[in-house]
Amino acid sequence: MPNKEIRSGKGKDKLKPSIRFKQLALSALINQQWLSDLIDQQRTKIPLSRPKVAGILTNNEKNILHKYRELRSDSERESLVNLMAHLTVFSQIPPKLRARLAPYAYFIILGPKRKIIEQGREPATVYFVLTGDITVTTKIWNSVKNKYIERLEYLSGPGEWLGEIDFLENQKRQQTFTSK
Incomplete structure (x- = not known):
């Protein structure tokens, strides 16, 4: 029907x-x-910035890292090696190399917009990021404006190394690292 x-x-x-x-x-x-x-x-909220970390190191550990390596006692050197063993930043490094690296470790606090490594300079150090963000930029020539322009490559955060490739290959810095 x-x-x-x-x-x-x-x-x-x-x-x-x-x-x-x-x-x-x-x-x-x-x-x-x-x-x-x-x-x-x-x-879901998209994080626009990394969460703030209160602190990874204690004041005693920071004091040890602020001292010159010649002024550190044996117990301080040992505690520094133990500290480096527990930090995730140094987890990729073998224990023997960590022990050899410990005397050269220093702790510095950088303010915002401070250039840590500048493009074109000779490499002298390798940096490890414990907290905060680092902007990585490269200077490129703009033929229209007839000047160098900084182009943002990426953001680097806690647990990352800065400048290790240029240091190991003994070449001038390829990028500029600035604290955010």
């Missing part, structure tokens, strides 16, 4: 809403995964 109604034109109005509802239900069922992901995305 529905076919006779459709042919005569009476049943078209009745069928349209039901067909539309079925299509809507079907598309909702198919896209259910995407709809649930959309709700999760709305609740």
Whole structure:
């Protein structure tokens, strides 16, 4: 019977809403995964900056790192090696190399917008980031403006090394590192 109604034109109005509802239900069922992901995305906040870390080192450890290596006692050297063993920054380094590196370790606090390493300079040190963010830029020549422009390469954060490649390969610094 529905076919006779459709042919005569009476049943078209009745069928349209039901067909539309079925299509809507079907598309909702198919896209259910995407709809649930959309709700999760709305609740997710994208961090624009890294969370602040209160402090990794104690004041005693900072005092040891502030001393010149000639003035450190044997117990201070030993505690420094133990400290380096527990920091994730130094986890990639073998224990023997960590022990040899410990006398050369120093702790410095840098303010914002301070150049740590400048492009084109000779390498003298390697830096390890304990807290904070470092912007890594490269100077490139802009022929339109006839001057060098700094281009942001990436952001470096806690647990990363700075300037180790240039130091190991004994070449001039390829990038500028600035505290954020």
